[in-house]
Amino acid sequence: MKNNTLVNGYYINSISDTEIELETKLVENSLGKVKVKMPKLNSETLECVLSNLRLSKESLASKTDKELLNLFNTNLGLWLDKNYGPRKCAQDILPITLGYSPQMVETTLNGIFSILKKDLNDLKKTWDSKELAVVVYPNIPGPQVITVLHSLFNRTPIFCKSPYEEPIFSALYAKSLEDVDKQLAKSVSAVPWEGGDKENASLEKILYSGLGKRDAVVVFGSSKTASKIDSLKNKESELIQYSKGIGIIIIGKEYLSKENIDTTANNCAFNISMYNRNACFSPQGVLAERGGEFAPEDFASLLSIKMTQIAQHILPVGDFSGDDYARFAQTHRSAELKRISGFVDYFSVTDENKRIVGGVIYQKKGNFELPRSGQRVVTVTPFKEISDVKTILSEYIENIHTIGLGMDNKKYKKYDLLFKESGVRVSPLNDMLKISIRDYKFV
Numbered sequence: 001m002k003n004n005t006l007v008n009g010y011y012i013n014s015i016s017d018t019e020i021e022l023e024t025k026l027v028e029n030s031l032g033k034v035k036v037k038m039p040k041l042n043s044e045t046l047e048c049v050l051s052n053l054r055l056s057k058e059s060l061a062s063k064t065d066k067e068l069l070n071l072f073n074t075n076l077g078l079w080l081d082k083n084y085g086p087r088k089c090a091q092d093i094l095p096i097t098l099g100y101s102p103q104m105v106e107t108t109l110n111g112i113f114s115i116l117k118k119d120l121n122d123l124k125k126t127w128d129s130k131e132l133a134v135v136v137y138p139n140i141p142g143p144q145v146i147t148v149l150h151s152l153f154n155r156t157p158i159f160c161k162s163p164y165e166e167p168i169f170s171a172l173y174a175k176s177l178e179d180v181d182k183q184l185a186k187s188v189s190a191v192p193w194e195g196g197d198k199e200n201a202s203l204e205k206i207l208y209s210g211l212g213k214r215d216a217v218v219v220f221g222s223s224k225t226a227s228k229i230d231s232l233k234n235k236e237s238e239l240i241q242y243s244k245g246i247g248i249i250i251i252g253k254e255y256l257s258k259e260n261i262d263t264t265a266n267n268c269a270f271n272i273s274m275y276n277r278n279a280c281f282s283p284q285g286v287l288a289e290r291g292g293e294f295a296p297e298d299f300a301s302l303l304s305i306k307m308t309q310i311a312q313h314i315l316p317v318g319d320f321s322g323d324d325y326a327r328f329a330q331t332h333r334s335a336e337l338k339r340i341s342g343f344v345d346y347f348s349v350t351d352e353n354k355r356i357v358g359g360v361i362y363q364k365k366g367n368f369e370l371p372r373s374g375q376r377v378v379t380v381t382p383f384k385e386i387s388d389v390k391t392i393l394s395e396y397i398e399n400i401h402t403i404g405l406g407m408d409n410k411k412y413k414k415y416d417l418l419f420k421e422s423g424v425r426v427s428p429l430n431d432m433l434k435i436s437i438r439d440y441k442f443v
Contacts, residue, residue, distance in 0.1 A: 007093060009036040009167035011174035011190040014052035020045060029319040031095045031102075036167065039191060046203055049189055050210065053157040054132055056187040061155045063184075069120055072149055075180045076117040079109065079173075086172040090141075097166040098139060101318035104274065112142050115436045116149065122437040127154035131214040134159045134207060136229065138220045139166045140279050142435060143242075144173055147218060148188055150442055156216075160190040161207070167192035195225075204232055211237035218442065219243070220280075240442060244401035246370065247271075247283040249429065250389060250415060252407030256292030256299055264406050265299065267429045269306035271404060272378050273315050273358075274433055276324075281402035281425070281435060284370045286380045287389060289407075296382035297345060300362035304347030307360065307376060312352040317376070320357060324375060328357075331373035335361050349376055368392045386414060400424050404432035 012020065021040040026033060041049075063071075078084045082091070087109065094105045127133070133151045135158060137144055144160060151158040162170040170190035177185035193200045208229055211217065213236035219226040226241040233239065249271065255264045272283050286303070288296035311317060320328075332348075339346040343365060349358030358376030363369065371377040383389055393400065403419055405412050406429035416426045425439055 005093075006035045006037060007089065007168060008171050008175075009192055010039045010162070011171040011188070012039070012049055013174075013178075013186045013189065014056075015045065015048060027097055029096055029099055030321060031099070031319050034093050034096050036097075038167070039193075041191065041193065041203060043202055043206055046191075046206055047210075049191070050132070050159060050207070053159055053187065053189060056157050056183075057131060057155060059183050060152065060157065060187050063155075065153070068153055069123070071180045071184060072120055072153075073117065075176060076113050076120070076145075078176065078179060079113040080117065084176075086176045090169055090172050093168050094141070094166075095318060097168050098141075099319035099324065100276070101316040104276075104315050104318060107274070107315065108141055111433070112145060115434055116145060119436045119438065120149075123150060123153045125154055126442050127151065127156050127216065129214055130154060130156040130216050132157055132159065132211065133216045133218065134161060134211065135218040136161045136221055136225065137163055137170060138280070139163050140275060141169045143220050143440075144170045144190075146435075146437055146440055147442075148173065148177075150437065150440070152184065152187060157187040158189075159207070160188065162190050162192040164192045164194045204229075208233035208237075210234070213237060216240060216442075242280070242440070244399050245280045246285075246396060246400045247279075247281045247402045247404070247432065248393065248396075248400055249283045249286040249404045249406065249432070251286065251288045251299070251429075252405075252411050253289040253292030254408050254411075255406040255429075256288065256294040256296070258293050261292075261294050261299065261302065264429070265302045265306045267406065268303055269310050270315075271429070271432045272303075273307055273310045273376055276317060277376055277378070279433075281433065283378060283404065283432070285368065286378060287368070287383050287392065288380055290382050290384050296380060297362050297364070300345065300360050300380040301347055303378075303380065304349055304360040307349040307358055311349055311357055311376070317351055317357045320355075320375075328373040328375040328377065331371050331375075331377050332356065332359060335359060335371075335377075370396070386411075386418065389415075390418060397422050397424070402427060402432060404429045 022037050025036045025038050079087050095102050133156050135147045160170045174188045174190040211234045216238040218240045220242045223243045335346040338344040345362040347360045348356045351357045361379045363381040368381045402425045
């Protein structure tokens with residue numbers, strides 16, 4: 001990519017660019033640099049955008065379910081074409097704005113659009129009466145597409161509050177709707193602004209306090225972010241929060257057999273490595289049952305080997321500098337000190353340049369801890385009985401998003417039942433990262 005590449009970090013269909021004050025933001029890392037056009041909205045412009053979105057509901061309501069599903073299917077099919085303009089742009093730019101390697105971005109985009117295309121019929125009408133949806137996104141691509149599809153299927157115009165750090169994907173996806181139906185695209189806007197900025201405080205007040213009882217806010221982010229938005233919004237509007245941010249893997253002893261251990265380790269390693277362990281469903285800890293042909297400590301060692309193979313040949317880490325590296329370095333030093341003290345075994349993960357980019361921490365004493373680093377670091381903790389697991393995870397359960405299970409069907413059903421009432425998403429180990437429409441209820 002040329003260093004002078006200029007891309008839009010926003011999408012506003014209803015107002016001309018000449019009516020919006022713009023600034024250029026330079027984003028760069030070890031993978032390249034890109035100039036991003038960012039809007040500097042004032043209160044009047046934001047109110048105009050929101051008003052135009054509400055007016056688009058009439059046109060949206062005129063479309064049948066079948067018409068919308070056909071449009072969505074065509075749109076998702078375009079994104080599966082690697083030569084499609086917005087797809088190519090995302091493939092080039094997301095490594096810079098997200099810090100992911102090009103291989104990881106490609107895997108991410110393929111996964112998102114193929115799964116959603118297959119599961120389109122899972123869209124449900126849960127917002128029939130909603131006038132407007134405001135959605136606050138994380139950096140990870142995926143929720144943007146799901147929420148736009150769900151909102152439009154429910155004939156609800158949507159304002160996408162894009163992350164300031166990575167506004168490109170939301171803008172690209174919103175604009176791509178023009179390629180299937182220009183009128184449909186008028187029901188979507190994607191706008192970023194920097195949180196915590198005093199100049200933007202008035203925008204947030206307008207955005208959230210102006211919502212009524214027939215509007216909804218969906219927040220993908222921390223409880224702190226959701227709490228702040230809740231304090232700003234009109235109390236009559238609905239708040240839907242997705243703030244759980246921990247993934248856990250549980251391995252039954254039968255999956256630590258000679259026959260299964262290689263596949264088990266490969267699946268675990270991929271799940272941990274994908275998204276550099278930064279997604280809300282990414283595994284941070286592995287619980288391995290004792291009594292198998294391979295001991296949990298042997299599995300931890302093999303897991304580090306598989307993670308190294310992935311880092312070197314399949315999913316390189318990407319940009320690894322700044323705050324991400326500083327947090328990882330701190331976790332790495334702490335693990336080394338615990339290893340020297342005899343509390344843990346620590347197996348490093350290296351990339352193709354033999355640089356340490358991750359690690360597996362085996363908890364020799366059986367105490368369950370989660371690493372602080374968001375990089376490819378994971379703990380492995382042994383356990384004996386299913387009752388141990390419930391106790392081990394009790395203090396984390398409210399923050400667990402997904403539990404991936406590697407075990408036989410009989411045992412799987414027991415664990416599924418164990419976590420069902422907690423609202424935790426439970427999935428087979430090899431489907432842990434396959435988030436789809438049915439995983440978000442929006443009610």
